[in-house]
Amino acid sequence: MNETAGWLRRRLPELIAEHGVVGAQVAVLHDGEIFDATAGVLNNVTGEKVTADAIFQIGSITKxxxxxxxxxxxxxxxxxxxxxxxxxxxxxxxxxxxxxxxxxxxxxxxxxxxxxxxxxxxxxxxxxxxxxxxxxxxxxxxxxxxxxxxxxxxxxxxxxxxxxxxxxxxxxNTVLRERLIDRLGLHAATRHAEYAGRRCASGHLREDTALKPVEEQTTEGDSPAGSVLAMCARDLLAFVRMHLDTTEFDAMRETQVELPDFGFGGRQGLGWLLHNYENGVTGVGHAGQTPGFQAYLRVLPESGLAVATLTNGGASLPVARAVHEKVLGELTNVTLRKPPKPPAVPVPIDVDKVAGVYRAVRAAVHVTASEHGRVRMRAVPVDVNAAPAVIEEYVGFRDNALIAVEEQDGSHGVVVLCGRDEQGRVKWLHWGRVAVRQ
Known part of the structure; x- marks a missing residue:
């Protein structure tokens, strides 16, 4: 463990510099003990350094x-x-x-x-x-x-x-505090008002060519889904340790639903996502995102190992993956599944069965044929004041899935083609959310 901790504290500053991440906390639970590392700044305007006790929003890990x-x-x-x-x-x-x-x-x-x-x-x-x-x-x-x-x-x-x-x-939020946060002796914040007086990370989003602190606060009405809860990585793992030290919550780790195959496997438990690793090991975890924040949690219950990575802007996924590969591989000999890549020879696409307009909550997705057997997806926001339309090119990944040609933030997005209507046309585009054919 000492070697892993040393690697983490030495390598984390290098990783965030390589990938343009503003700041990061990483904590590791192993053999009942927690060690951590920090790097970067809480706010790239003030330059205040990330410390182990600073709080970051954890987004959907709140679920x-x-x-x-x-x-x-x-x-x-x-x-x-x-x-x-x-x-x-x-x-x-x-x-x-x-x-x-x-x-x-x-x-x-x-x-x-x-x-x-x-x-x-x-x-x-x-x-x-x-x-x-x-x-x-x-x-x-x-x-x-x-x-x-x-x-x-x-x-x-x-x-x-x-x-x-x-x-x-x-x-x-009162129940959350009384039954979990105070019970575990944590210093988490469940409302924006509780951020006051804390060392608090600012989220950062890209404007033009620079990452800038997010000034607008998230809404609190959807806090059970993950809009507000903030804590340090060590406290997040104290919560995980509670799950591992009792059988009270074991049912949450049982498979409930098989996810559509977005290229990395996985199943859904009660709150937890279940992860599949290359060598047959199963773990649980979750990721979270609020404006300018990205959080990652991986847990291997049988090994008593957990890794929490909290970041506040930039291309954080490659940083989290590097940490997971090193820590999980070194302490438990677990191998991560490789992220999906476009195949050398793309699977042919029946464009006529995919093309059309699909409705999502915040955008209309226009699917049309492109060159070289590709498909172009143009997501047009419903809100006229929203960001401009996003255009991406996809190739065939499987007979029921497409994969983005270009990599974004360290991964190629996969869209699963679900359902067929009477003409054999695709009914839903599925990337975690869905868009419904109009």
Missing amino acids: VWTATLVQELVNEGLLDLDRPVRDVVEEFRLADEQAASVITPRQLLCHTAGFEGDLYYDTGNGDDMLAKYLERMAGTQQTTPPGELYVYCNSGYVVLGRIVEVLRGKPF
Whole structure:
């Protein structure tokens, strides 16, 4: 372990410099002990250095915390994951009344409820912010029938947060603090107001050719999905250690849904994502992203090993992957699966069956033929004030999937082609979210 810790502390500053990352914290849990490393700055204007106690937003890793609060309710006999959400939260409404009446907490936990998930409503920061969020959800459309397809759904976790509130009789953030943060003696922040007085990282996004600090705060109404929770990497691993030291949450690591194959395998548990490694080892984890922040968590329960990497801007994925390859490989002899690459000889694409216009929550995706057997995807934002349309070229990856020609932030995006209509045309483009053929 000492050699690994030495490598990490020596190599992390080099890695973030190589990949243009503003700042990073990495913590490793091994044999019950945590060691860490830091590099870079919290804010590239002030130049304040990253320290081990500084807090970073962890984004969607928060979903594992929300799922843990839900699992506690299950363990206490207060919640049945397979009964309708309406049994607990009577005000749960969607545009499709039939769907809203049958959707279950398990489907919310597993991202199979099928309704639009990227709903960033600003409902304030009061104790009623989740209740107000659910009111705003009443017109939310289904993209797939409940239980049919895995589609990543942030708003589903807001509904789970509301379930926690109703059954505990307290605001979600109060329950989160009392049952997890204070219980574990952590210094996490669950609201923007709690950032005050902390050494706090700023997220950074690229403007023109430079990374600049993000000034606009995230909304708090979707905090159970991951908009606000912030902590240091050591505290994140203290939470993981709680999971590994008890059988209370083992059910969360059981496979619930097989994910579409985006090129790296994987399954969905209750909150946790399950990772497959080259040598047959299974682990769990999650990633998170808020504006300017990227967070990565990998856990190997059988080995008692976990790695948390928190960053605040830049091409962070290659940094996290280098850390994972070294730490997991050296301490447990685990080999990461290689990220997908465009094949040397692309699989032929039946363009007529793929071409068309697809509707996503925030964009219309126009798919057309391109040169050399490629497909061009043009994502046109629904909001006229949003960023310009994004155009990418794809080639055939498998007979049911395309892969981006160009690499972005260390990876080639994979789009899975799901479902067929009566003419044999693709119904859904799936990259974690979905776009539905119009």
